[in-house]
Amino acid sequence: MLSEKEKLNRLMMLGIELNQVHDLDILMEQILTEARVFVNADAGSIYIRDGNFLDFTYTQNDTLQKRLGKGEKLIYSTFRMPIDEKSIAGYVAATGRPLNIANAYEIDAAQPYRFSKNFDETSDYTTRSILTIALKATNNKILGILQIINAREEETKQVTSFTDNDEKTMTHFASIASVALERAQMTRAILLRMIRMAEMRDPNETGAHVNRVGGFAVEIYEKWAHLHNLPQKEIDRNRDILRMAAMLHDVGKVAISDLILKKPGKFNDDEYESMKLHTILGAQLFVDRQSDFDDAAAQVALDHHERWDGTGYPGYVDISTGIPDPGFELPNGKARGKKGEEIHIFGRIVALADVFDALSSKRVYKDAWEEHDVLTEIRKNSGLQFDPELVDIFFSSLDIIRAIQHRYQSN
Ligand code: C2E
Ligand code: SIN
Numbered sequence: 483m484l485s486e487k488e489k490l491n492r493l494m495m496l497g498i499e500l501n502q503v504h505d506l507d508i509l510m511e512q513i514l515t516e517a518r519v520f521v522n523a524d525a526g527s528i529y530i531r532d533g534n535f536l537d538f539t540y541t542q543n544d545t546l547q548k549r550l551g552k553g554e555k556l557i558y559s560t561f562r563m564p565i566d567e568k569s570i571a572g573y574v575a576a577t578g579r580p581l582n583i584a585n586a587y588e589i590d591a592a593q594p595y596r597f598s599k600n601f602d603e604t605s606d607y608t609t610r611s612i613l614t615i616a617l618k619a620t621n622n623k624i625l626g627i628l629q630i631i632n633a634r635e636e637e638t639k640q641v642t643s644f645t646d647n648d649e650k651t652m653t654h655f656a657s658i659a660s661v662a663l664e665r666a667q668m669t670r671a672i673l674l675r676m677i678r679m680a681e682m683r684d685p686n687e688t689g690a691h692v693n694r695v696g697g698f699a700v701e702i703y704e705k706w707a708h709l710h711n712l713p714q715k716e717i718d719r720n721r722d723i724l725r726m727a728a729m730l731h732d733v734g735k736v737a738i739s740d741l742i743l744k745k746p747g748k749f750n751d752d753e754y755e756s757m758k759l760h761t762i763l764g765a766q767l768f769v770d771r772q773s774d775f776d777d778a779a780a781q782v783a784l785d786h787h788e789r790w791d792g793t794g795y796p797g798y799v800d801i802s803t804g805i806p807d808p809g810f811e812l813p814n815g816k817a818r819g820k821k822g823e824e825i826h827i828f829g830r831i832v833a834l835a836d837v838f839d840a841l842s843s844k845r846v847y848k849d850a851w852e853e854h855d856v857l858t859e860i861r862k863n864s865g866l867q868f869d870p871e872l873v874d875i876f877f878s879s880l881d882i883i884r885a886i887q888h889r890y891q892s893n
């Protein structure tokens with residue numbers, strides 16, 4: 483068992499780490515791990531609220547984990563349950579009150595909630611003690627629940643009940659988890675508002691276009707990441723980050739004049755130069771680089787018009803001034819473009835996704851192209867404008883790409 487001093491130390495360390503970790507998944511896993519160490523619990527889960535349901539989102543189980551081989555991970559079919567008083571988790575979410583149950587199989591029949599044996603039956607596990615605590619936002623709205631299962635005696639490892647003291651400790655962990663969740667959800671809401679604002683500014687960047695580019699990008703990324711043997715955990719985490727970042731690729735256009743943005747015809751050179759600034763203007767919005775998401779969004783905004791052959795824009799410039807980096811000036815005063823793998827993988831992916839969608843769509847300055855012509859253009863530019871490996875992946879995913887086009891059609 484941890485001594486009181488050790489506990490205090492760990493709590494302080496956790497507080498510090500939580501302030502540094504901005505990735506919600508990592509944070510939640512860490513909270514679960516630490517919470518279980520404190521009360522010596524065999525298993526635990528965090529459920530996140532989605533409307534009137536709870537989604538089983540994060541879970542850990544030492545006993546089940548031990549039965550697996552090295553490197554294997556627990557697979558749970560992600561399930562959801564309604565927020566009502568019939569289940570333990572639902573009851574806690576519906577009432578906001580904690581439940582400390584000594585034996586899941588001996589719940590007083592007078593209570594409205596029942597333990598669902600499904601989980602135990604499908605996983606050959608025996609749940610006994612369950613401590614469940616609501617995760618509440620500052621306005622008291624329910625964000626989810628924290629549930630830990632099967633407290634164990636220190637010496638014998640026998641399953642026992644959770645004490646009142648355990649309940650107090652868990653309340654502390656629940657409040658840390660709540661703060662992190664609320665912060666993540668606020669960030670998400672702000673991003674969605676930014677995307678909507680960018681859509682309103684540019685008639686081309688409609689919800690449909692932005693969703694298609696996000697969808698194509700994630701599809702291409704997953705195939706690419708598997709080919710490069712990236713760990714599944716990293717792929718899962720990057721998927722959401724890239725989708726959002728790709729949706730914001732042109733957010734810098736909010737700072738471009740309407741006269742240019744909505745010009746019904748072809749640009750002259752000056753107009754085109756002004757428009758090119760949307761890359762660094764977009765990147766400037768994320769300079770704080772507070773999280774993996776900020777990094778990705780900055781990289782995508784900055785790099786999505788670079789070309790594989792090095793002739794794209796903006797190239798090697800100082801993001802705050804647009805001035806070429808020392809040593810990267812070309813004779814014409816412009817910066818040398820990034821080329822090949824100097825371009826961030828997310829930038830290379832979004833470049834392809836964006837152009838495919840731009841060519842396939844009607845714009846104020848051009849008509850939509852036939853699919854056959856679009857595909858010919860993409861193939862022709864493999865190794866010139868686009869990363870050839872990504873072009874191959876794109877063509878091998880055409881069915882899915884078409885399905886995404888179909889799902890998000892322009893009005
Ligand atoms: P966008 O319309 O979303 O286009 C994104 C990219 O798709 C373009 O980047 C370009 O690489 C490709 N693309 C679009 N249409 C064509 C085309 O007809 N042929 C070819 N080969 N490629 C095409 P780019 O050129 O850097 O333009 C960036 C943004 O600037 C465009 O985003 C659009 O909003 C605006 N833009 C570019 N040219 C014009 C123009 O002549 N008139 C107007 N009004 N806007 C333009
Ligand atoms: C519940 O909280 O009701 C679900 C617990 C479980 O089935 O494991």
Ligand code: SIN
Pocket residue numbers: 685686687688689690691839843844845891892893
């Ligand atoms: C739209 O999506 O409705 C406009 C065309 C486009 O940007 O793809």
Ligand code: FE
Pocket residue numbers: 731732760786787
């Ligand atoms: Fe752009």
Ligand code: FE
Pocket residue numbers: 687731732836
């Ligand atoms: Fe675009």
